[in-house]
Each structure stands twice: as C-alpha cells, then as structure tokens.
Amino acid sequence: MSIIKALKLTHEYIHRDDEGNVDSIETALDGVDLDIAEGDFIAILGHNGSGKSTLAKHMNVILSPSDGTMWVDGKDTKDEDKLWEIRQTAGMVFQNPDNQIIAGIVEEDVGFGPENIGVPTSEIWTRVDNALAAVHMEKYRNHSPNKLSGGQKQRVAIAGVIAMRPKCIILDEPTAMLDPVGRQEVIETITELNKKEGVTVILITHYMEEVVNADKVFVMDHGKIVMQGTPREIFSDIKTLKEHHLDVPQVTLLAHELKEAGLNIPDGVLTEEELLHILCQLS
C-alpha cells in the first residue's frame, strides 16, 4: 500500500519585489513522481536548494501543489476537508530543536498535539507515556525542555509527533545541529519506531552514513528526483553523486579507493563491519 504518492507534483514560488509585483517565478518542484510504501524507511538526499523541504512540506500540507497531485494515505492534499486528517497521518520534525518545543515541561509539550485535537484527557496521558517510552525519555517527563541536550530535545519533538499516532513521520534534517551522540540517538530512535511500530519514516539529511540502512534512497536536484534505489545502488555511483554535490560515507569512499588500487572489493560497501569482513577474507 502506498502511504505517500505524487504524480507530476510541481511547486512554484512566486518572488515579488517591494511593490508586490511579480519579480520571478521559481520552480522548486518540477514534476515529481513518487511512490512510498507504508512501513518503509525512506531517505531523501540533495544539495541545499534542491527542493527537499518543499517536497516535505507537501506531505504535511504546509504547501499545496501548483500543479500535479499529492496523496497522503490515499487522500488528495488539495482536499481542504482532509487537512487535519492528513496532518495527523503525516507528522513533521524540523531541523532546529529549539524552535519546536512549546511547553515548559516535557510531558506537557508531548501532550500538546493530542490535547489540541480534543483527545480525552485520560487517553492523552496514555499517549504521552507511550510516546516518551518510544523515544526513551520517560525519565525526563517532568524536566524543563531547555535543560535538555540537542539530541534529547529532538527526541521530545519526535515524541510530540508520535503522540498524534501518525502512520508516517517526516524528518527534515533533524540531526543537522546535533553532536555525534545526539545524532546517533535520533537515528536509533526513528529506526526503532520504523522496525517495531511499523511507522513509515522519511528522513532528509546531509549525513550520508545515516541513510545506509534505509529501504530506499531518493536523490533530488533542481526540483526533480534524479536517482533512486537501495543505499547500495546509490552509493555505488560516486561519480554521479558528486555531480549532484553529494558524497558517500567515509568507509564507502575507503572501499572505493582500495578497489581502485587493485583490491578485489565490490562497489557500494556501506558499513564498517562489511568492509572489515571483506578485508579479512582478502588477507
């Protein structure tokens, strides 16, 4: 079953000058076709300005198509009656951990969304308990969010989305401002949500090593999807990735350079364990 589907999805931003006259029109999404199966872990890569955030905002109906169609769980995002249903189906987490937390106490912040849509109080607390458990932040439920580390704040933001019981979570560069352990905490949390709860995850990131376990990777450039495949397929083609201003994980590059130097190593090695295994067999 597809949870997110786009057909010829186009988005134009209209730039206006000081007097409000149209100055230029920028096509940020240029006829995107996309089909994401429910339960998948999807990664979206692309250089700054390639259209990733614009695409994400269509999944959450923050934006509406200039042309083409986007369906979330079968619902057309142009259908205004379905707006709140769609937003509950597809929750969104943003880059800056400091801009997403509203309440003064962690549990209130997590309960804010359900309360807002009129979930009965007793159920709100069950949802808050479950959401905090899912991101391993139960211990901090009575803490003030501004005392938390960046990684912990992002996990609270994710809990706030989970409390809405979405089928799908879209994360727009959630680890960009975090230290290495904070990054790892966030990636482990969303991987677990995906594997245990079957939540569809759509991760936008500039850290190539965060996507090696994804089911599928999409690469965007100039508002189009220019590459798609498994992480191994995508990271096997370093040359094309570089043309799109991207990179590969450090071990993938090392494996590639060893191959170029004459060792019998396949393309698209993804993890440290994999390269270790290959080298042990070679020696």
Added chain:
Amino acid sequence: MSIIVNHVDFVYSEGTNTSQHALKDVNLQIKDGEFLGIIGHTGSGKSTLIQHLNGLLKPASGEIYYNGRDINDKDFSRKELRSKVGLVFQYPEYQLFETTIFEDVCFGPKNQGLAPKDAGLRAFEALRNVKLPKELYYQSPFELSGGQKRRVAIAGVLAMKPEVLILDEPTAGLDPQGRDEILEELARLHREQNMTIILVSHSMEDVAKYVDRLIVMDDGRVAYDGTPREVFKHYEELKKMGLSAPQVTYLMHDLKKRGFDVDEDATTVAEARDTILAYLGKSR
C-alpha cells in the same frame, strides 16, 4: 606570537540560581599559523571559549593574552582586537545587518578606517574567496539560504584581513559539496596566508582531514589536546563525552584486533588506504 588562555573560568548569570559554570580552569596556547579544531558535546563550552578569544566575553578569573598582551587590559583596543581576531558565529543571521550583501561585507573594513574604494576591493576579494555567485552581491543578505548566509558572514570577517579566523560550526546544515568548499577555502587561507584558523565542528571526519591539532571540550574543561591521531585513539572515552571518532578509526582498530599489522591510528581515508595497501602488499 600566539594566543594564551591562562586558567580561565567563566560563569553565566553568576550568583543566581540559574548560574552556569561554562569554563573551568581552561589553559591553552595557540601558536601563529595553527589550524586548530575544537570538538565537544552540545553545552561543553565551545562557543563560550571562542567568544573569550576576541573579547566578547570576559573571564570571571584568569587571563587571555594576544601576542603577549592581556586583551582585557584597559589600554588594549577592542577595535584592534576584533579586526585581528575575526569570529564567525554559529548563527550567521545575527551577523548580517546591511541592505545589500556587498555593503555588509564592506562594513568591517570601513569600520577599520579604510576608504570606501579600498573597503570595496576587500569585499570583492572576500566574496570571491567564499565562492558566492556574483549575481547575488547586490541582493539583501536576508533572502539567502542558510549556506549562503554562512558564506557572506565568513566574507565579512575575511574582508578585515584578520590574523586569526575563528568559526563556530560553519558547516552545520550544509550539503557535502558546500561543506567541502568552505573547508577547502579555510585550508587555502591557512596554507597560503599562514592564517591561524580555529574551527569548531561536530564532524569528526572533517576535523580529522583538515586540522593539525584538536582540542576536546567536556563539561567546561579541556579533556584532550593533541593531533587528531592522538585524540581519536581515545575513541572509547570520546563516546562517553557525546562524541565519536571518524568511521575509519573503528575499522582500523577492528583490523588490528583481527591480526592485521596496520597503522591503527589512521583517521583519514588516505591514511587508512595507504596502511591497508602496505599491509596487503600492494602499493600504488
């Protein structure tokens, strides 16, 4: 000539119940022409430390010396210090204020007393160095993307021709190519102009590739100070401090455990490749 940080302590909101002891007895000597990296978990004191180096924050106790003189002495000119020690903030938005990008980059050199024409020449050179597309020069800095704002903020500091350039997480949120372009430009300034560069970063792979010396901050203290190779030897302790090591470091240690006679402290792709090839008896 150098920067010396001598027994520096710093406390935010001292004497209140929200006080925060952000630097604890920090001692450092930074030599002319060094390319220094600073890593540490969020809240470890990195931003606080570098704001001391150009006098934005004053130590609660201890001193900072720039070329032998205490920068917090009354007769040390703030203006002179700021033009010699340039700081690019973590959030460059706070650093941009003029109506066009070009004017913004001219601000520093004009403030140093340069004639408008000379300030303009400095601005062009700096904008070219950070690879900002020419057609953007006369636009408002506020309409730029995060990565481009970062470039303009760096150009604004470079236009003052500082002796020391300090950057607080300049590559956060940039795509891989944008990240490489900025780091390559820093490496070039270091190599060709012998500029002292101090780089705060959360990317272990980047610091391993570019810096000569690495400082690890943990909870307001300097936990390690050495070459990347020396520092990343402590990869197990680094994990407890919210950090990690470059991916290849883990691989090299695991290869060593499996009996490979390789340089286990390799931290870059080039170092790892060379030592693995040497061990397997293939040279390029």
